[in-house]
Amino acid sequence: xxGKIIILGTILVAxxxxxxxxxxxxxxxxxxxxxxxxxxxxxxxxxxxxDITIDETGISTxxxxxYDATVTIQNYAxxxxxxSGSGFIYKKDENYGYIMTNHHVIDGSEQVLITLSNDDQIExxxxxxxxxxxxxxxxxxxxxxxxxxxxxxxxxxxxxxTVFTVGSPVGYExxxxxxxxxxxxxxxxxxxxxxxxxxxxxxxxxxxxxxxxGNSGGPLVNVNGEVIGINSLKLVExxxxxxxxxxxxxxxxxYIDELEAGKxxxxxxxxxxxLNITDTYRLYxxxxxxxxxxxxxxxxxxxxxxxxxxxxxxxxxxIIVSVNGSDVSNAxxxxxxxxxxxxxxxxEIVYMRNSKMHTAKVTLTKIEE
Numbered sequence: 001x002x003g004k005i006i007i008l009g010t011i012l013v014a015x016x017x018x019x020x021x022x023x024x025x026x027x028x029x030x031x032x033x034x035x036x037x038x039x040x041x042x043x044x045x046x047x048x049x050x051d052i053t054i055d056e057t058g059i060s061t062x063x064x065x066x067y068d069a070t071v072t073i074q075n076y077a078x079x080x081x082x083x084s085g086s087g088f089i090y091k092k093d094e095n096y097g098y099i100m101t102n103h104h105v106i107d108g109s110e111q112v113l114i115t116l117s118n119d120d121q122i123e124x125x126x127x128x129x130x131x132x133x134x135x136x137x138x139x140x141x142x143x144x145x146x147x148x149x150x151x152x153x154x155x156x157x158x159x160x161x162t163v164f165t166v167g168s169p170v171g172y173e174x175x176x177x178x179x180x181x182x183x184x185x186x187x188x189x190x191x192x193x194x195x196x197x198x199x200x201x202x203x204x205x206x207x208x209x210x211x212x213x214g215n216s217g218g219p220l221v222n223v224n225g226e227v228i229g230i231n232s233l234k235l236v237e238x239x240x241x242x243x244x245x246x247x248x249x250x251x252x253x254x255y256i257d258e259l260e261a262g263k264x265x266x267x268x269x270x271x272x273x274x275l276n277i278t279d280t281y282r283l284y285x286x287x288x289x290x291x292x293x294x295x296x297x298x299x300x301x302x303x304x305x306x307x308x309x310x311x312x313x314x315x316x317x318x319i320i321v322s323v324n325g326s327d328v329s330n331a332x333x334x335x336x337x338x339x340x341x342x343x344x345x346x347x348e349i350v351y352m353r354n355s356k357m358h359t360a361k362v363t364l365t366k367i368e369e
Contacts, residue, residue: 059162059164059178059180059223061225062164062221062222062223062224062225063164063166063178063221063225064225065149065150065221065224065225065226066088066147066149066150066166066219066221066225066227067117067147067166067176067178068116068117068118068146068147069088069089069090069147069148069149069219070086070087070088070089070117070149070166070167070176070218070219071086071087071088071089071099071114071115071116071117072084072085072086072087072114072115072167072168072172072175073085073086073087073099073101073105073106073112073113073114073115073124073138073217074112074113074114074115074172075105075106075107075108075109075111075112076109076110076111076112076113077108077109077110077111078110082108082109083104083105083107084105084168084171084172084214085101085102085104085105085106085167085168085214085215085216085217085218086101086105086166086167086168086214086215086216086217086218086219086231087099087100087101087105087114087138087217087218088100088101088149088166088218088219088227089140089145089147089148089149090148090149090151090227090256091148092142092145092148093142094142095141095142096139096140096141096142097139097140097141097142097144097145097148098127098137098138098139098260099114099124099137099138099139099140100135100136100137100217100230100252100256101135101136101137101138101216101217101218101230102134102135102136102216102217102230102231102232103129103130103131103133103134103135103136104131104134104216105136105216105217106126106129106136106138107129107131109126111123112124112125112126112138114138114140115172115175116144116146117146117147117176118146120144122140122141122144123140124138124139124140125138125139125140126138126139127139127259127260127261127262128258128259128260128261128262128263128264129259130255130259130264130265132200132265132267132339133247133251133252133255133265134202134232134247135230135247135252135255135256135259136217136259137256137259137260149219149227150224150225150226150227151226151227151249151253152222152224152226152227152228152249153226153228153249153250154186154205154228154229154248154249154250155248155250157183157186157205157222157228158183159183159184159185159186160182160183161182161183161222161223162180162181162182162183162222162223163180163181163182163183163207163209163220163221163222163223163228164178164179164180164181164209164220164221165178165179165207165209165210165211165215165218165219165220165221165231166178166218166219166221167211167214167215167216167217167218167219167231168214168215168218169210169211169212169213169214169215170212170213170214171213171214174214179209179210179211180209181207181208181209181210182207182208182209183205183206183207184206184207184208184243185205185206186205186206187203188203188204188205188206188245189201189202189203189333189336190202190204190233190245191332192233199276199330199331199332199335200332200335200336201332201333201335201336202232202233202245202247202336203248203251203336204229204232204233204245204246204247204248205220205228205229205245205246205247205248206243206244206245207220207229207244207245207246208243208244209244210244211231211244215231215244216231216232217230217231217232218230218231219231220246220249227249228246228248228249229246229247229248229249230246230247230249230252231244231245231246232245232246232247233245266342266343266366267338267339267366268338268339268341268342268343268345268364268365268366269307269308269338269364269365269366270307270308270309270314270338270347270349270362270364270365271303271304271307271308271309271310271365272300272301272302272303272304272307272309272314273300273301273302274298274299274300274301274320274331274334275298275299275301275331276298276299276330276331277290277294277295277296277297277298277299277319277330278295278330283299286301286316288301288316288317290319291355294319294352296321296327296329296330297319297320297321297328297329297330297352298319298320298328298330298331298334299317299318299319299320300314300315300316300317300318300319300320300351301316302316303315303316307365308362308363308364308365309362311362311363312349312360312361312362312363313360314349314351314360314362315353317353318351318352318353318358319351319352319353320334320349320350320351321350321351321352321357322349322350323337323338323347323348323349324337324347324348325348338364341364342364343364343365343366344363344364345363345364346361346362346363346364347361347362347364348360348361348362349361349362
């Protein structure tokens, strides 16, 4: 009977041949015989050598670089547990340790309880948070800090890179869970709903490592043990599996000093009220009818007096299509582009009026209290 090639499972290989080296065997009449004696054995899609060493890189060393810096966070209000999530210690000074997590993990908290990797429970103090960034900073006493996370960058990561998370999926009971996967996408634009508005987008990393409620705020880590993101979102539908999202760490670090200081991040305005081009009924209510061939953009409904938009000459019915060269398909994308800038910055807006394109320079203003 002609022999055929099979691959032994790693446990059996280790038992027969010792760890590390994998061999191909011939099966004849249901029995395993000696390793292949030929120089090579071709199957039609894979050419197998006489012996092959497969180097499977584990992540246990990298896990050790972050594990004790990861914490479980429980959010209490009215003496009741409101929510739980994860976080990681990214900094330590003489007096305090500083934990990064998601805004939605600590939102509305009256008390924040931190569980360390050794199961010690201590109280934390929320220093600052922002719902648009979905980031928050919590402080604990320095004496409780045994490890500080290494901060890396997602910019140097490549699609297909191995990544992993450490966190508390489902809640406290499963704290310290490690899940492993792949960096599946970069620069994904995901529309989200937050407390103050339904229109916003986040630029995130896509991963297939398993994340669940409770993983929010935990670290996304590369094989060097460096944090490259903060777990934040997951698509939840019956037909979708393995699509989680993380905030790039370098984006978070741009704002970390302000959050530590408890500053409320100032959002710039152009000074308009607006509707999406697709909101035809509400546009009609405001006396605005859009041509059917226009399917993308933001429609100006009104302009605030003396605002940047007013001074730049924008009017009701104008359709904004780009900000500083970046397309804005709807109000969520317009806000995302605006929030890259600061009060006092001047941006270039391209808009359509009477089927013709126009350009305006708009100076951003602050929200009036």
